[in-house]
Amino acid sequence: MKIEVDVPKCVASGQCVLIAPDVFDQRDDDGMVVLLDESPAPELHDDVRESATVCPAAAIRVQES
Structure with a gap:
């Protein structure tokens, strides 16, 4: 699996961080998504x-291997 995020599309809802905190985070200044692991376990x-x-x-775009 490979993950890509389109930061300009992000609306900073934080749902991804709540569901997968090992993979996603949010920037402190504006809440936009930060991808921590583009190829998670x-x-x-x-x-x-x-x-x-x-x-x-x-x-968030997911490409299955």
């Missing part, structure tokens, strides 16, 4: 998929 894949699904701005 398999045990995190379900959380990453859920984060992409619930992202209100569709700013």
Whole structure:
């Protein structure tokens, strides 16, 4: 799995951070998404998929290997 985020599309809702805190974070100054791990471990894949699904701005793209 490979993850890409489109930071300009991000609306800083923080849902991704709540669901997958090992993969996503938010910038302190504006709350925009920060990708911590673009190729997370398999045990995190379900959380990453859920984060992409619930992202209100569709700013998270998941490429399955």
